[in-house]
Amino acid sequence: MVAGIRGFLPCPTPDAWVAVALQREQESTLLIDHANCEKKAAATAMALMHRYTDNSMLLNKMSRLAREExxxxxxxIKMMAARDITYEPLSASRYAQGLHKGVRRQEPGRLIDTLIVGALIEARSCERFAKLAPELDRELGDFYFSLLKSEARHYADYLRLAQSLADKAHLADRIDYFRGLEAGLVESADTEFRFHSGPVATQH
Structure with a gap:
């Protein structure tokens, strides 16, 4: 499951990102940003359902995805409450926005690209959960392990939807394009730690 996702991603998460993510003082940021990511994933699925009402395959897959997210x-947020972590506002990382900048504006390219971006985000989330889970405390580690199956399915759902809309060669070209963008975002330094950030260059 995770091996296939690693093959889809352009690069592994840098060890420097993992090292920061495992620091005790980053636990609040990790969980708050994780909660934000789940909300955004559900909102993205709902937005696709509103925009593409004539695509029954998309409606079914995105409905399930939104519920799961x-x-x-x-x-x-239940785990945050148990750990006395206050759900405070947190700025988003540049990751998702950086990927969406590459999305074409005209259909069907817009939908195809949006689905590829969704697949990459879900794949990266799954890969990072898998990296963190064995190193975290048992409760949080078990929770992250429990998310792997659904995150992998969400990645596969986005990819299958994209495959249903584009021929193999065209889709491969677009995936390669977004993989290049994703690698740049994941491997280049960030100034603030987030779930999808690059390695943190400076700690404040």
Whole structure:
């Protein structure tokens, strides 16, 4: 499951990112940003359902995905409450925005690209959960292990939807393009730690 996702991603998460993510003082940021990511994932799925009402395959897959992401959100905020972590506002990383900058504006390219971006985000989330889970405390580690199956399915759902809309050669070209963008975002330094950030250059 995770091996296939690693093959889809352009590069592994840098060890420097993992080292910061495992620092005790980053636990609040990790969980708050994780909660935000689950909300955004559900919102993205709902937005696709509103925009593409004539695509029954998309409607079914995104409906299930949105429900699962909101359930994950509930699980994260429950864990935050148990750890006395206040759900405070947190700025987003540049990751998702950086990927979406490459999305074409005209259909069907817009939808195809949006689905590829969704697949990459879900794949990266799954890969990072897998990296962190064995190193975290048992409760949080078990929770992150429990997310791997659904995150992998979400990645596969986005990819299958994209495959249903584009021929193999065209899709491969677009995936390669976004993999290049993703690698740059993941490997280049960030100034603030986030779940999808690059390695943190400076700690404040």
């Amino acid at each position: 909101l359930r994950h959100f509930e699980q994260v």
